[in-house]
Amino acid sequence: MGNRTVDTHIQIGNVTFHSPIMVASGTFGYGFEYQDVVDVSRLGAVITKSITREPRAGNRPPRIVETAAGMLNSIGLANIGLQRFVEEMLPRYENYPTRIIVNIAGSTPEEYLTVLEALAPYPQIAAFEMNYSCPNVKEGGICFGVDANLSFNLTQALRNITSKPLIIKLTPNITSPVEVALAVQEAGADAVSMINTLVGMAVDIRTWKPRLGNITGGLSGPAIKPIALAQIWQVYQEVSIPIIGMGGISSVNDAIEFFLVGASAVQIGTANFVHPPTAMEITSGLTRYMQEKGLASLQDIIGKLKVEA
């Protein structure tokens, strides 16, 4: 086996990434905050915090609660907004040592479209990830990503704006993610990413108050890994565009589980907080694993779960 070179590149839409190990939206800021302790050039991509048209202050505190092998957050999409993002971040991305994927969120379909239109022309952005786990204020606050028609229409409109890779980030808070995944595939999405956080809650039994200012929040971390794997496996059976997997990954072994059930790339989220070099270490670990197993390319692992008849 030995030191054979292995090919870890991955293609999403018309863009090639040198590594399939990325860092997830909301857990790596705008890509600069961890540079003291993470060599970002070794990551396949950095996905930014969700950007919205206007700056958002976010939800009332507290916003973070630890749970069994996981955490809840109710950040509420706190971000600097489109204008400051364009002015302050885009220039800094010109020499950024790896690919930047901008994650976009909105309260209305128009908001997504406006933000994408504004950002699409910038060459320093490699791709876009659309956070469909946001409440749609036009439809009574129901989440975009639970409605296949809405998801189809929005994706089609977004597709018309850019030829850059369009990744749709599905919501896991759904009876089955397959229908929406198929809808966005049909509408021209280049990939789906999953899973976002699961709706969760915690209560302070001393004060009888919710432990999050927003009452409910999103569950992430190792606790949700089994759910992420099952949803990805389900979607992998049915869709043909690449899946970018995430949910509780904190080691190379976790990442390999995701590849085996059908992920073409993975994102590291909560683990960045716990151990910032996680994604970097998984990148090295993956190469080592492939060398040891004599796997020439990622295609030799992706979806290769052995299921008996």
Place this chain on the structure above:
Amino acid sequence: MGNRTVDTHIQIGNVTFHSPIMVASGTFGYGFEYQDVVDVSRLGAVITKSITREPRAGNRPPRIVETAAGMLNSIGLANIGLQRFVEEMLPRYENYPTRIIVNIAGSTPEEYLTVLEALAPYPQIAAFEMNYSCPNVKEGGICFGVDANLSFNLTQALRNITSKPLIIKLTPNITSPVEVALAVQEAGADAVSMINTLVGMAVDIRTWKPRLGNITGGLSGPAIKPIALAQIWQVYQEVSIPIIGMGGISSVNDAIEFFLVGASAVQIGTANFVHPPTAMEITSGLTRYMQEKGLASLQDIIGKLKVEA
């Protein structure tokens, strides 16, 4: 506060339970297996393993995998079937020291009805819990509990068979549990119980095989507690029948969180495996907590979460 007596009884349908702390289906066998180490008379009720019309051998092994602060199971409703249940268990329930709730499962609506019809007359059964997380083979294997119409019709038919408390156990693998909860309430259910296990999966990266013979399984244990609390809180806002809460409860503090978000009773599942006397200890702990806080009755906690405007 001191030793004031507290009232922990709870009414479900036309039956009173002396304690709201019960043990969950599939985690306490038929009620006898733990009697060496658990004084079951101190529990509000024992819910049996799901009973089906025919005996079931269950899914291929392996059936159990540990995950981060949780476990996956793919038991596949292995049970002794209606006939042996009637012959072997019902006589033993005649002197059983606490209330027995029989959990019923099926692959078709008719199967639920047949089992309920057969069991409804026996006075040693206090109530029935209907496991709606089973695949409906007549509808292409889709789970009963994800379809509000189907749930309404089935519940109505079950309601016609018995006046004993009818508890519908909802599935948590759904975009929102509220619609189905409302449907079964309208159809005459006396209570809903939630949450059942979440669909999950784990992969053995040494063999590249799923770690469960059945590929996917059900996630339970502390990892899912935040999800359970959020779903119960959601349902509590909308339905008026009692909610029996469960999902990762392993201490009295956990149980109190469930009461605060709206559960009228709770079930202990996975924690029985970890520490068999858990339910018994929570029963004592709850009384102590109520005494210390000067709470006269459970109604002083149920749904009393303090949420600010």
Place this chain on the structure above:
Amino acid sequence: MPYYQLTCPIIRKTHLTSGTVSLWFRGPQIAHAARPGQFVMLRVRNEVHPLLRRAFSISRCNPEEEAFEIMVQAAGTGSRIILEHEEGEMLDVLGPLGSSFQEVEGIQTALLVGGGIGIAPLFFLAQTLEVDYHILFGGRSHSQLFALPEFEPQMRFCTEDGSLGQKGLVTDLLQKTLQEVSGKAAVFACGPNQMLAAVAGVAEKTGIPCQVSMEAPMACGVGVCMGCPVPDVKGGYRYVCKDGPVFPAEMIHFKQLVNG
């Protein structure tokens, strides 16, 4: 058979190999009730992770001390945490659980066949046997094997790499030993499924009775979760924690077991 939940202090800890320890616990009810082949479920620690109890065969009992022993091999997270405990520390133990090895009438020799840490329950069996016995202990290499002074004269070793005892599989050693023993014999085996299948095959071919002690992932250990099935030759499943861990070899559908 009643079982107990006890908080048991570790009264003696010794290292058997670099990755295996012997832990003696004081636990009167368990020490008195236990029979060879039975196991205990240990709580790893009082936390939400690792969540489930781990099963360990009872490897010896000392009723005077009201103590029982388990042998823990470092395998994964749970076993590693357990074997780091020191004398004086307490662990939560549920047991004794499951079925035990059954006496076989009219035999002259018992052949106790252990693969790796599967050796553990066979020492307890040897403690109670009233007939001659040999303990055949196989492993990958010598670093996995160990002897206990009180049984050493009866122990024979084999390793896959030939670093200790006969080179080869424990079934080879079993066949060789079978040729040496005169009179009726019976086999009592514990180890990985592949090994048990092979041992059962040898026993079947030579027509001698064979009991196997099996493993399966477990959640409850007491027959409530239905998590620990092994395929029954007659169809359906038997459950390791309540019908087993010890089964007559002919009851198990080894082909189905080994193939998945």
Place this chain on the structure above:
Amino acid sequence: MPYYQLTCPIIRKTHLTSGTVSLWFRGPQIAHAARPGQFVMLRVRNEVHPLLRRAFSISRCNPEEEAFEIMVQAAGTGSRIILEHEEGEMLDVLGPLGSSFQEVEGIQTALLVGGGIGIAPLFFLAQTLEVDYHILFGGRSHSQLFALPEFEPQMRFCTEDGSLGQKGLVTDLLQKTLQEVSGKAAVFACGPNQMLAAVAGVAEKTGIPCQVSMEAPMACGVGVCMGCPVPDVKGGYRYVCKDGPVFPAEMIHFKQLVNG
């Protein structure tokens, strides 16, 4: 300001109260770069639960030893696991993080006001101050309070139950002390939100500058998760880990903070 991720050995452990320990770590880059008010994020242990790092203020530095100190109070799961570590054991430390106390021009006296374990960063501040100072240390009862020999002459205590020092809240002690000091003074405070709000109120009323070091539940500690907001008087939020933990008191909307 750069920060580091270091695996640091505990070089000294002492007990400050029955539930509080001082841990000195060797960590050259952190010891050299740290400024008073900054904190570190410690990984509790290399496991999936408890998951998140915990924040601890740097309570003293010793550049010659290339060492820094934290003071850990047993509060919940994470702090208990951390304070059970012994000398020689290693912990994973991220730091130094956040803002530091700022020098206030032209003052004669610094009043360092600590509530409970909030005292920790004030010792580091005292180490570096070039003006006279008093350390006012308040707690519920004497069992929460402790003194460090090098600062003892400057320390004044108060307890809610009167078991040590002046009886009452630390704001009472602050007001009393303010009457004694002559010349310009400034307040540097750390403790529970309620206390900081009260201290900021006293400072505002008496017109003296006040800096507060704040707490919030944190996930990342480095400004990426947006998990640690405190309300800004101008609307919106400031983030404790990157804009703080030390803020000018007048920047914080204490009313909103304390009410929810």
